[in-house]
Amino acid sequence: MYIVAQKIFQRKSEIIMFLAAIAILLSVATVAITGDFVFWKIAKVFYLIGVIFILFDK
Amino acid sequence: MFELFGMEFYQLLSFGRQLGLSVMGGASLWAMVFLYIAHAKKVEDSSGIFLTWIGLRMRWLVIGGGLLSVAMWTALTMLMPVAAHEGVTLITVREGVLNAMNLMTPLYLAIAVISIFALVKYKNPYVLFNNKKGYSWFYMVAFILSSITVSYYTDLRGLPANEVIFHIFHGFHSVFTLGTVLCLDFMFLSTQKSPFAQKHIFPLFPQISKVIWVGLSLDLLSTLLIYPEAIALTPRFYFAQIVVGILIINGILLSGILTRRILKNIEEGHKEGSLKWEWFATVAGAISITSWCAITFVDQFHDMNISLEIMFAVYAAIIGVLIIGREIWSKLDRRAEEMHMNM
Numbered sequence: 310m311y312i313v314a315q316k317i318f319q320r321k322s323e324i325i326m327f328l329a330a331i332a333i334l335l336s337v338a339t340v341a342i343t344g345d346f347v348f349w350k351i352a353k354v355f356y357l358i359g360v361i362f363i364l365f366d367k
Numbered sequence: 368m369f370e371l372f373g374m375e376f377y378q379l380l381s382f383g384r385q386l387g388l389s390v391m392g393g394a395s396l397w398a399m400v401f402l403y404i405a406h407a408k409k410v411e412d413s414s415g416i417f418l419t420w421i422g423l424r425m426r427w428l429v430i431g432g433g434l435l436s437v438a439m440w441t442a443l444t445m446l447m448p449v450a451a452h453e454g455v456t457l458i459t460v461r462e463g464v465l466n467a468m469n470l471m472t473p474l475y476l477a478i479a480v481i482s483i484f485a486l487v488k489y490k491n492p493y494v495l496f497n498n499k500k501g502y503s504w505f506y507m508v509a510f511i512l513s514s515i516t517v518s519y520y521t522d523l524r525g526l527p528a529n530e531v532i533f534h535i536f537h538g539f540h541s542v543f544t545l546g547t548v549l550c551l552d553f554m555f556l557s558t559q560k561s562p563f564a565q566k567h568i569f570p571l572f573p574q575i576s577k578v579i580w581v582g583l584s585l586d587l588l589s590t591l592l593i594y595p596e597a598i599a600l601t602p603r604f605y606f607a608q609i610v611v612g613i614l615i616i617n618g619i620l621l622s623g624i625l626t627r628r629i630l631k632n633i634e635e636g637h638k639e640g641s642l643k644w645e646w647f648a649t650v651a652g653a654i655s656i657t658s659w660c661a662i663t664f665v666d667q668f669h670d671m672n673i674s675l676e677i678m679f680a681v682y683a684a685i686i687g688v689l690i691i692g693r694e695i696w697s698k699l700d701r702r703a704e705e706m707h708m709n710m
Binding site for chain 2: 316317318319320323326327329330331333334337340341344346349350353356357359360363364366
Protein backbone atom coordinates (compact mmCIF):
# COMPACT_ATOMS: atom_id res chain seq x y z
CA MET A 310 0.00 0.00 0.00
CA TYR A 311 2.79 2.38 1.00
CA ILE A 312 4.79 1.51 -2.14
CA VAL A 313 1.77 2.10 -4.39
CA ALA A 314 1.11 5.44 -2.68
CA GLN A 315 4.77 6.39 -3.15
CA LYS A 316 4.52 5.66 -6.87
CA ILE A 317 1.33 7.68 -7.29
CA PHE A 318 2.23 10.70 -5.17
CA GLN A 319 5.72 11.92 -5.80
CA ARG A 320 5.42 15.33 -4.17
CA LYS A 321 4.59 16.49 -0.65
CA SER A 322 1.90 18.78 -2.02
CA GLU A 323 0.15 15.83 -3.69
CA ILE A 324 0.05 13.88 -0.42
CA ILE A 325 -1.25 16.90 1.50
CA MET A 326 -3.96 17.55 -1.09
CA PHE A 327 -4.98 13.89 -1.10
CA LEU A 328 -5.27 13.94 2.69
CA ALA A 329 -7.21 17.23 2.49
CA ALA A 330 -9.69 15.63 0.07
CA ILE A 331 -10.15 12.66 2.41
CA ALA A 332 -10.58 15.09 5.32
CA ILE A 333 -13.26 17.02 3.37
CA LEU A 334 -15.14 13.80 2.58
CA LEU A 335 -14.94 12.64 6.19
CA SER A 336 -15.98 16.06 7.44
CA VAL A 337 -19.10 15.94 5.25
CA ALA A 338 -19.97 12.63 6.90
CA THR A 339 -19.36 14.26 10.30
CA VAL A 340 -21.66 17.15 9.41
CA ALA A 341 -24.35 14.70 8.28
CA ILE A 342 -24.12 12.66 11.49
CA THR A 343 -23.50 15.29 14.16
CA GLY A 344 -24.42 18.60 12.48
CA ASP A 345 -21.10 19.99 13.73
CA PHE A 346 -18.99 22.05 11.30
CA VAL A 347 -15.72 22.21 13.25
CA PHE A 348 -14.05 19.34 11.37
CA TRP A 349 -15.42 20.70 8.09
CA LYS A 350 -13.72 24.06 8.67
CA ILE A 351 -10.45 22.37 9.66
CA ALA A 352 -10.56 20.30 6.45
CA LYS A 353 -10.98 23.47 4.38
CA VAL A 354 -7.99 25.10 6.07
CA PHE A 355 -6.03 21.89 5.43
CA TYR A 356 -6.88 22.24 1.75
CA LEU A 357 -5.67 25.86 1.70
CA ILE A 358 -2.34 24.72 3.20
CA GLY A 359 -2.11 22.12 0.41
CA VAL A 360 -2.62 24.85 -2.19
CA ILE A 361 0.27 26.85 -0.70
CA PHE A 362 2.49 23.76 -1.08
CA ILE A 363 1.34 23.31 -4.69
CA LEU A 364 2.09 26.93 -5.55
CA PHE A 365 5.68 26.43 -4.43
CA ASP A 366 6.10 23.24 -6.49
CA LYS A 367 8.56 23.57 -9.35
CA MET B 368 -43.19 29.41 -16.02
CA PHE B 369 -41.37 26.07 -16.27
CA GLU B 370 -40.50 24.45 -12.92
CA LEU B 371 -39.15 20.94 -12.31
CA PHE B 372 -37.98 19.42 -8.99
CA GLY B 373 -37.91 22.92 -7.49
CA MET B 374 -35.74 24.21 -10.35
CA GLU B 375 -36.97 27.25 -12.23
CA PHE B 376 -36.28 28.28 -15.81
CA TYR B 377 -34.52 31.51 -14.90
CA GLN B 378 -32.03 29.50 -12.82
CA LEU B 379 -31.21 27.44 -15.87
CA LEU B 380 -30.56 30.65 -17.79
CA SER B 381 -28.37 31.85 -14.94
CA PHE B 382 -26.32 28.68 -15.17
CA GLY B 383 -25.88 29.24 -18.92
CA ARG B 384 -24.75 32.83 -18.31
CA GLN B 385 -22.19 31.74 -15.71
CA LEU B 386 -20.92 28.88 -17.89
CA GLY B 387 -20.53 31.16 -20.91
CA LEU B 388 -18.68 33.86 -18.99
CA SER B 389 -16.42 31.30 -17.28
CA VAL B 390 -15.41 29.77 -20.59
CA MET B 391 -14.90 33.19 -22.14
CA GLY B 392 -12.77 34.38 -19.20
CA GLY B 393 -10.73 31.18 -18.93
CA ALA B 394 -10.08 30.91 -22.67
CA SER B 395 -9.11 34.56 -23.06
CA LEU B 396 -6.78 34.34 -20.06
CA TRP B 397 -4.92 31.28 -21.35
CA ALA B 398 -4.88 32.40 -24.96
CA MET B 399 -3.34 35.67 -23.79
CA VAL B 400 -0.70 33.78 -21.79
CA PHE B 401 0.13 31.40 -24.67
CA LEU B 402 0.47 34.19 -27.21
CA TYR B 403 2.75 36.08 -24.85
CA ILE B 404 4.94 33.02 -24.20
CA ALA B 405 5.03 32.31 -27.95
CA HIS B 406 6.14 35.88 -28.60
CA ALA B 407 8.89 35.61 -25.98
CA LYS B 408 10.32 32.45 -27.64
CA LYS B 409 13.15 32.68 -30.14
CA VAL B 410 12.24 32.46 -33.83
CA GLU B 411 13.90 29.06 -34.25
CA ASP B 412 12.00 27.60 -31.27
CA SER B 413 9.12 25.60 -32.81
CA SER B 414 7.11 25.56 -29.57
CA GLY B 415 6.16 29.18 -30.34
CA ILE B 416 4.27 28.00 -33.43
CA PHE B 417 2.20 25.52 -31.42
CA LEU B 418 1.48 27.99 -28.66
CA THR B 419 0.32 30.58 -31.21
CA TRP B 420 -1.78 27.92 -32.93
CA ILE B 421 -3.55 26.84 -29.73
CA GLY B 422 -3.85 30.48 -28.58
CA LEU B 423 -5.64 31.45 -31.78
CA ARG B 424 -7.77 28.30 -31.77
CA MET B 425 -9.07 29.31 -28.34
CA ARG B 426 -10.92 32.26 -29.85
CA TRP B 427 -13.73 29.81 -30.63
CA LEU B 428 -14.19 29.20 -26.92
CA VAL B 429 -14.18 32.96 -26.30
CA ILE B 430 -16.72 33.59 -29.05
CA GLY B 431 -18.92 30.66 -28.00
CA GLY B 432 -18.81 31.61 -24.31
CA GLY B 433 -19.42 35.29 -25.08
CA LEU B 434 -22.43 34.69 -27.30
CA LEU B 435 -23.89 32.15 -24.86
CA SER B 436 -23.61 34.59 -21.95
CA VAL B 437 -25.16 37.45 -23.94
CA ALA B 438 -28.06 35.23 -25.05
CA MET B 439 -28.68 34.12 -21.46
CA TRP B 440 -28.34 37.69 -20.14
CA THR B 441 -30.86 38.92 -22.70
CA ALA B 442 -33.36 36.34 -21.52
CA LEU B 443 -32.49 36.91 -17.86
CA THR B 444 -33.27 40.62 -17.94
CA MET B 445 -36.89 39.53 -18.27
CA LEU B 446 -36.70 36.88 -15.51
CA MET B 447 -34.22 36.62 -12.58
CA PRO B 448 -31.43 34.55 -10.94
CA VAL B 449 -30.00 34.01 -7.46
CA ALA B 450 -26.89 31.90 -7.02
CA ALA B 451 -23.93 30.69 -5.02
CA HIS B 452 -21.47 27.81 -5.23
CA GLU B 453 -20.46 24.67 -3.39
CA GLY B 454 -24.00 24.11 -2.14
CA VAL B 455 -23.56 27.13 0.11
CA THR B 456 -26.15 29.76 -0.60
CA LEU B 457 -26.30 33.41 0.27
CA ILE B 458 -29.72 34.40 -0.96
CA THR B 459 -29.72 37.63 -2.92
CA VAL B 460 -32.89 39.61 -3.50
CA ARG B 461 -34.51 39.71 -6.89
CA GLU B 462 -34.15 43.50 -7.11
CA GLY B 463 -30.42 43.24 -6.38
CA VAL B 464 -29.89 40.90 -9.28
CA LEU B 465 -32.04 43.03 -11.57
CA ASN B 466 -30.01 46.12 -10.67
CA ALA B 467 -26.77 44.24 -11.34
CA MET B 468 -28.01 43.11 -14.76
CA ASN B 469 -29.00 46.66 -15.66
CA LEU B 470 -25.68 48.05 -14.45
CA MET B 471 -23.81 45.51 -16.53
CA THR B 472 -25.76 46.26 -19.74
CA PRO B 473 -22.89 48.14 -21.48
CA LEU B 474 -20.49 45.30 -20.70
CA TYR B 475 -22.78 42.62 -22.11
CA LEU B 476 -23.26 44.73 -25.23
CA ALA B 477 -19.47 45.04 -25.52
CA ILE B 478 -19.15 41.24 -25.18
CA ALA B 479 -21.66 40.86 -28.01
CA VAL B 480 -19.75 43.32 -30.21
CA ILE B 481 -16.29 41.76 -29.77
CA SER B 482 -17.65 38.22 -30.13
CA ILE B 483 -19.39 39.08 -33.38
CA PHE B 484 -16.28 40.93 -34.60
CA ALA B 485 -14.10 37.85 -33.94
CA LEU B 486 -16.70 35.68 -35.62
CA VAL B 487 -16.77 37.88 -38.73
CA LYS B 488 -12.97 37.89 -38.85
CA TYR B 489 -12.71 34.12 -38.39
CA LYS B 490 -10.62 33.74 -41.56
CA ASN B 491 -8.11 36.33 -40.43
CA PRO B 492 -7.54 35.83 -36.67
CA TYR B 493 -4.28 37.80 -36.82
CA VAL B 494 -6.25 41.05 -36.57
CA LEU B 495 -7.04 40.00 -33.00
CA PHE B 496 -3.53 40.42 -31.69
CA ASN B 497 -0.44 42.54 -32.06
CA ASN B 498 2.20 40.31 -33.59
CA LYS B 499 5.05 42.71 -32.88
CA LYS B 500 4.41 43.25 -29.19
CA GLY B 501 2.99 39.80 -28.42
CA TYR B 502 -0.24 40.81 -26.75
CA SER B 503 -3.81 40.41 -27.92
CA TRP B 504 -6.19 43.34 -27.48
CA PHE B 505 -9.10 40.97 -28.16
CA TYR B 506 -8.27 38.47 -25.41
CA MET B 507 -7.39 41.25 -22.98
CA VAL B 508 -10.73 43.01 -23.49
CA ALA B 509 -12.60 39.66 -23.39
CA PHE B 510 -10.92 38.73 -20.11
CA ILE B 511 -11.68 42.07 -18.42
CA LEU B 512 -15.31 42.09 -19.57
CA SER B 513 -15.99 38.48 -18.58
CA SER B 514 -14.25 38.85 -15.20
CA ILE B 515 -16.34 41.87 -14.22
CA THR B 516 -19.65 40.48 -15.46
CA VAL B 517 -19.14 37.05 -13.90
CA SER B 518 -18.25 38.64 -10.54
CA TYR B 519 -21.04 41.21 -10.48
CA TYR B 520 -24.10 38.97 -10.61
CA THR B 521 -25.92 40.82 -7.85
CA ASP B 522 -25.99 44.47 -6.76
CA LEU B 523 -23.08 44.86 -4.34
CA ARG B 524 -23.82 48.46 -3.36
CA GLY B 525 -24.55 48.83 0.35
CA LEU B 526 -23.67 45.24 1.24
CA PRO B 527 -21.32 44.43 4.17
CA ALA B 528 -17.66 43.94 3.15
CA ASN B 529 -17.70 40.19 3.82
CA GLU B 530 -20.70 39.71 1.53
CA VAL B 531 -19.16 41.87 -1.20
CA ILE B 532 -15.94 39.80 -1.12
CA PHE B 533 -18.01 36.60 -1.01
CA HIS B 534 -19.95 37.50 -4.16
CA ILE B 535 -16.90 38.69 -6.09
CA PHE B 536 -14.80 35.61 -5.24
CA HIS B 537 -17.80 33.38 -5.74
CA GLY B 538 -18.44 34.63 -9.23
CA PHE B 539 -14.87 35.16 -10.36
CA HIS B 540 -13.51 31.80 -9.25
CA SER B 541 -15.42 30.16 -12.15
CA VAL B 542 -12.96 31.74 -14.60
CA PHE B 543 -10.07 30.02 -12.80
CA THR B 544 -11.92 26.73 -12.24
CA LEU B 545 -14.69 25.85 -14.68
CA GLY B 546 -13.33 28.02 -17.50
CA THR B 547 -9.74 26.82 -17.12
CA VAL B 548 -10.76 23.16 -16.83
CA LEU B 549 -12.71 23.44 -20.09
CA CYS B 550 -9.68 25.10 -21.73
CA LEU B 551 -7.42 22.28 -20.54
CA ASP B 552 -9.80 19.77 -22.02
CA PHE B 553 -9.98 21.74 -25.26
CA MET B 554 -6.18 21.71 -25.47
CA PHE B 555 -6.04 18.02 -24.63
CA LEU B 556 -8.57 17.20 -27.36
CA SER B 557 -7.05 19.60 -29.90
CA THR B 558 -3.61 18.03 -29.60
CA GLN B 559 -4.63 14.41 -29.11
CA LYS B 560 -3.48 13.42 -32.60
CA SER B 561 -0.36 15.54 -32.61
CA PRO B 562 2.41 14.27 -30.32
CA PHE B 563 4.69 17.12 -31.40
CA ALA B 564 2.14 19.71 -30.30
CA GLN B 565 1.58 17.78 -27.07
CA LYS B 566 5.30 17.87 -26.35
CA HIS B 567 5.21 21.67 -26.28
CA ILE B 568 1.82 22.22 -24.68
CA PHE B 569 1.51 19.47 -22.05
CA PRO B 570 4.47 20.66 -19.91
CA LEU B 571 2.38 23.76 -19.19
CA PHE B 572 -0.48 21.73 -17.69
CA PRO B 573 0.89 21.49 -14.11
CA GLN B 574 1.34 25.28 -14.07
CA ILE B 575 -2.19 25.78 -15.40
CA SER B 576 -3.50 23.41 -12.73
CA LYS B 577 -2.12 25.72 -10.06
CA VAL B 578 -4.58 28.36 -11.20
CA ILE B 579 -7.45 25.87 -10.81
CA TRP B 580 -6.35 25.15 -7.23
CA VAL B 581 -6.23 28.89 -6.51
CA GLY B 582 -9.72 29.22 -8.00
CA LEU B 583 -11.10 26.57 -5.67
CA SER B 584 -9.35 28.34 -2.78
CA LEU B 585 -11.15 31.58 -3.65
CA ASP B 586 -14.43 29.72 -3.40
CA LEU B 587 -13.51 28.08 -0.09
CA LEU B 588 -12.32 31.38 1.37
CA SER B 589 -15.50 33.11 0.29
CA THR B 590 -17.54 30.34 1.90
CA LEU B 591 -15.75 30.77 5.21
CA LEU B 592 -16.55 34.52 5.04
CA ILE B 593 -20.29 33.99 5.10
CA TYR B 594 -20.34 30.89 7.32
CA PRO B 595 -22.58 29.80 9.07
CA GLU B 596 -25.70 31.73 7.99
CA ALA B 597 -25.42 30.59 4.35
CA ILE B 598 -25.24 26.87 5.00
CA ALA B 599 -28.34 24.74 4.58
CA LEU B 600 -27.95 20.99 5.06
CA THR B 601 -29.74 19.93 1.88
CA PRO B 602 -28.85 17.17 -0.64
CA ARG B 603 -27.35 19.98 -2.75
CA PHE B 604 -24.89 20.80 0.02
CA TYR B 605 -23.82 17.18 0.48
CA PHE B 606 -23.60 16.60 -3.26
CA ALA B 607 -21.43 19.68 -3.84
CA GLN B 608 -19.14 18.91 -0.90
CA ILE B 609 -18.62 15.28 -1.95
CA VAL B 610 -17.93 16.38 -5.52
CA VAL B 611 -15.34 18.87 -4.22
CA GLY B 612 -13.60 15.95 -2.48
CA ILE B 613 -13.72 13.90 -5.70
CA LEU B 614 -12.42 16.90 -7.66
CA ILE B 615 -9.39 17.32 -5.43
CA ILE B 616 -8.41 13.64 -5.64
CA ASN B 617 -9.02 13.64 -9.40
CA GLY B 618 -7.08 16.89 -9.85
CA ILE B 619 -4.09 15.55 -7.95
CA LEU B 620 -3.99 12.45 -10.14
CA LEU B 621 -4.54 14.40 -13.36
CA SER B 622 -1.96 17.12 -12.74
CA GLY B 623 0.40 14.67 -11.02
CA ILE B 624 1.01 11.10 -12.08
CA LEU B 625 -1.09 11.21 -15.28
CA THR B 626 0.63 14.30 -16.69
CA ARG B 627 4.05 12.90 -15.71
CA ARG B 628 3.31 9.59 -17.43
CA ILE B 629 1.96 11.21 -20.59
CA LEU B 630 4.97 13.53 -20.86
CA LYS B 631 7.28 10.57 -20.39
CA ASN B 632 5.41 8.65 -23.08
CA ILE B 633 5.61 11.58 -25.49
CA GLU B 634 9.37 11.79 -24.97
CA GLU B 635 9.72 8.05 -25.53
CA GLY B 636 7.62 8.21 -28.69
CA HIS B 637 4.15 6.91 -27.80
CA LYS B 638 4.60 3.25 -27.01
CA GLU B 639 1.68 0.81 -26.90
CA GLY B 640 1.38 1.12 -23.12
CA SER B 641 0.91 4.88 -23.34
CA LEU B 642 -2.66 4.41 -24.62
CA LYS B 643 -3.64 3.13 -21.18
CA TRP B 644 -2.42 6.36 -19.52
CA GLU B 645 -4.09 8.50 -22.15
CA TRP B 646 -7.34 6.68 -21.47
CA PHE B 647 -6.95 7.32 -17.73
CA ALA B 648 -6.34 10.99 -18.55
CA THR B 649 -9.51 11.00 -20.65
CA VAL B 650 -11.53 9.59 -17.74
CA ALA B 651 -9.96 12.07 -15.30
CA GLY B 652 -10.72 14.93 -17.70
CA ALA B 653 -14.35 13.82 -17.99
CA ILE B 654 -14.66 13.65 -14.19
CA SER B 655 -13.12 17.10 -13.88
CA ILE B 656 -15.43 18.80 -16.39
CA THR B 657 -18.55 17.06 -15.11
CA SER B 658 -17.70 17.88 -11.51
CA TRP B 659 -17.16 21.60 -12.12
CA CYS B 660 -20.27 21.86 -14.27
CA ALA B 661 -22.28 19.91 -11.68
CA ILE B 662 -21.19 22.17 -8.81
CA THR B 663 -21.98 25.31 -10.78
CA PHE B 664 -25.27 23.84 -11.92
CA VAL B 665 -26.65 22.74 -8.54
CA ASP B 666 -25.70 26.05 -6.99
CA GLN B 667 -28.05 27.89 -9.30
CA PHE B 668 -31.00 25.86 -8.02
CA HIS B 669 -31.32 26.70 -4.35
CA ASP B 670 -34.81 25.17 -4.10
CA MET B 671 -33.87 21.97 -5.93
CA ASN B 672 -35.54 18.93 -4.38
CA ILE B 673 -33.76 15.99 -5.99
CA SER B 674 -32.38 13.21 -3.81
CA LEU B 675 -28.65 12.68 -3.41
CA GLU B 676 -28.86 9.26 -5.09
CA ILE B 677 -30.44 10.67 -8.25
CA MET B 678 -27.91 13.50 -8.39
CA PHE B 679 -25.03 11.04 -8.29
CA ALA B 680 -26.71 8.74 -10.83
CA VAL B 681 -27.02 11.66 -13.29
CA TYR B 682 -23.45 12.75 -12.47
CA ALA B 683 -22.08 9.26 -13.25
CA ALA B 684 -24.16 9.00 -16.43
CA ILE B 685 -22.80 12.32 -17.73
CA ILE B 686 -19.22 11.21 -17.06
CA GLY B 687 -19.93 8.06 -19.09
CA VAL B 688 -21.43 10.06 -21.97
CA LEU B 689 -18.44 12.44 -21.99
CA ILE B 690 -15.95 9.57 -22.17
CA ILE B 691 -17.80 8.13 -25.17
CA GLY B 692 -18.06 11.63 -26.70
CA ARG B 693 -14.31 12.17 -26.38
CA GLU B 694 -13.62 8.89 -28.13
CA ILE B 695 -15.85 9.96 -31.01
CA TRP B 696 -14.23 13.45 -31.12
CA SER B 697 -10.75 11.97 -31.23
CA LYS B 698 -11.74 9.89 -34.24
CA LEU B 699 -13.36 12.81 -36.06
CA ASP B 700 -10.95 15.70 -35.36
CA ARG B 701 -8.06 15.25 -37.75
CA ARG B 702 -6.94 18.87 -38.01
CA ALA B 703 -4.18 18.64 -35.40
CA GLU B 704 -2.94 15.44 -37.01
CA GLU B 705 -2.88 17.13 -40.41
CA MET B 706 -0.92 20.02 -38.95
CA HIS B 707 1.60 17.56 -37.52
CA MET B 708 1.90 15.77 -40.87
CA ASN B 709 2.53 19.05 -42.67
CA MET B 710 5.39 20.03 -40.36
